[in-house]
Amino acid sequence: MLRKNLSLEDTIFALTSGALPSAVAVVKMSGPEAFAISEKVFFPHNEKLSKKRAVWTGILKTRDNQKIDNIVAVTFVGPHSHSGEDTVEFHCHGSVAVVKLLERELLALSARPASRGEFSYRALLNGKQTPTDLENLGDVFKASHSADLEAIYKRKDGGLEREIESFRSKLISLQAVLDTAVDFTDEYSHVVEQAAASVESIIRGCSVVTHRYSRFKNGKSLPKMVLVGSPNAGKSSLFNALLGRYRAIVSAEAGTTRDAIEEQIEILDRPWNVVDTAGFRSTDSAIEKEGIELGTSFLSSASIWILVIDGTVGLKKREVELLQSYRNIPHLVLWNKKDLNGWSAVSTPLSAKVIEGSVLNSFDIESFWCELENLCRNTQIGETGPIPTAVQAARLETISAALKELKDSIGLGLPPEILAEKNRSIMVQLENVVGKVEVDDVLGRIFSEFCIGK
Ligand SMILES: Nc1nc2c(ncn2[C@@H]2O[C@H](COP(=O)(O)OP(=O)(O)OP(=O)(O)O)[C@@H](O)[C@H]2O)c(=O)[nH]1
Ligand SMILES: [Mg+2]
Structure with missing residues (x-):
């Protein structure tokens, strides 16, 4: 539903810098009409505004020729911009009046205010950013100290992949045990205890990993x-x-x-x-x-x-x-x-x-x-394993729920072939934890967590 309302035909704008008043305010406009609209409010000192990648100094004016501010404008021609579209950034003085007037003019010239994360959404659809890039970016904004940043950039080291692989190899061993038990039903009772312990240890492992994400998300990752x-x-x-x-x-x-x-x-x-x-x-x-x-x-x-x-x-x-x-x-x-x-x-x-x-x-x-x-x-500081992304943490939560169900099924004494089937399906899900992130996986996050102007 969100996507239906966010037409790519629209030219959108937003204040992308922080709260006003401030030293400088950056209002960004992106979309098919970005240059056409800018020509009506921004007048460079030395030449007429044209469609090229450049930095310009000039005057910002209302349509009835009232001066708004002396500014610097930075122009990007799509697809060579963050969003992949024509983009103009107005770097004004960070005054409430200046920004209000500029936004009023842009609105009157048929641009519309951007929604939360809409620039990033466009970057995603235009192939300028991958879903994983945006996931990491969202976490960079949450980082409250350098150790968090380090952990985010380290995601590429494969630490989480190794951890997930260790869970998977336990499930593979369990699968072998369950498959054998199918043929030797008499001895099945011997494997029940072993299977339950193995599943329990993977549940604990998953919870350690997801806990790392929630601690990070809540800013509680510090010792x-x-x-x-x-x-x-x-x-x-x-x-x-x-x-x-x-x-x-x-x-x-x-x-x-x-x-x-x-x-x-x-x-x-x-x-x-x-x-x-x-x-x-x-x-x-x-x-x-x-x-x-x-x-x-x-x-x-x-x-x-x-x-x-x-x-x-x-x-x-x-x-x-x-x-x-x-x-x-x-x-x-x-x-x-x-x-x-x-x-x-x-x-x-x-x-x-x-x-x-x-x-x-x-x-x-x-x-x-x-x-x-x-x-x-000299203190070994807590648990400092790799922090999963939001998508990976959500996938692990789902797997944890499936593992708990498997554990209950073991406890109920269900036949080994049923357990083997459940176990197989969890192994497939585990393979997917660090797998490709799709656009739909991150859309909710962009629209709910990214700020306006990002
Ligand atoms: N002379 C002296 N007074 C101290 C010292 N340390 C703390 N105080 C005083 O002891 C009183 C209690 O100090 P606090 O720091 O509030 O003690 P607290 O342990 O936080 O106390 P609670 O919050 O009640 O548990 C205050 O009047 C402090 O000024 C010290 O080294 N020397
Ligand atoms: Mg006290």
Whole structure:
């Protein structure tokens, strides 16, 4: 239905640069009448506008000769343009009035505003971009840090293909087992357990891959560093010191942070999500309780965690428990508030590295930062396999559903020939995961996720 309304006969335009006002605004017009319409509003200084690939300086005017702006125009003759059509880009001053006037004129001259992703749609239909190009482009826009970009550009390395192949070879082995079981029905019960385990492991593998895509899509692909400790220990003070700005409220009142706060920092050129959590203690407040639970739940997905302890209070039972429970996740202990009377050094030996100091002292923060860098340098960061594209992730979801059905069928004791048939069909689907992406696969994405002007 969308495609029916988006006639290629129309000449379309849109502001392709960011929000106004801005230094420069770029209004792009593409379609069969792009040059004819431009001739009526744009007057180059030195020669008449003509159909060639060029950069022009000149004056933008309304049809009744009112000056709009002095601009630079860039012209492209189809098919040698992004959309494959004749295209004119008006590089104006980024003023609301200038852009409004220009758009009013273009509209009056029978161009129409472009829909979301419509330039890309035309590029696709004119063979200037492949569906895979547009898929990758859509993800480039979502990338929030350099590691994401690297992962997108690395898609060509074949990492995902290798992963999918490992799933497929498990299914091939399973197929052999099921095919044999068809001939030896008596021994069939022996293979059931093996088959279920094999399918289960592929389901887990698929979910790891699709999870990578959803984490990337939700901007959650960064490794996480979680700050925990008792109320008042100085977690939010440390959080602010790491960020280099006052982000979390710091106060002498215990229980100040009630919800987890997440921000990004760079350590050794790598972005990290740092999470400040609510101090754990027994409380009657439902909100605070929830905050505490949330804080601890962050620990299980942390790449690194930091336990902040008030050195005037010392180690409590809960902190000892945490050090025990999460000992396998790299961590540091900050034995804080060294500047205060009543502070005493750690008395029991801890398995973790302990840094004694005060977050209020910049020298101590420097030392802490050095230790943190060492820890980050030596930390294997989570799951960093290849990120699938949206289409590949959707295909894997479908395969996961089919695998679950196969697993249920195994559980129900269905005959091996039926299982073998289901398994064969999943193998075919797996071959297709990294296969050709069709125009229809990406259309929905272009129209729903691409911005106007792209
Ligand atoms: N003197 C001194 N005061 C500190 C130090 N670190 C934190 N404080 C103070 O201790 C109080 C609590 O600090 P916060 O950073 O809010 O502690 P928190 O762990 O985030 O506390 P909750 O959010 O309640 O869990 C504030 O008054 C801070 O200024 C320190 O090293 N020395
Ligand atoms: Mg706090």
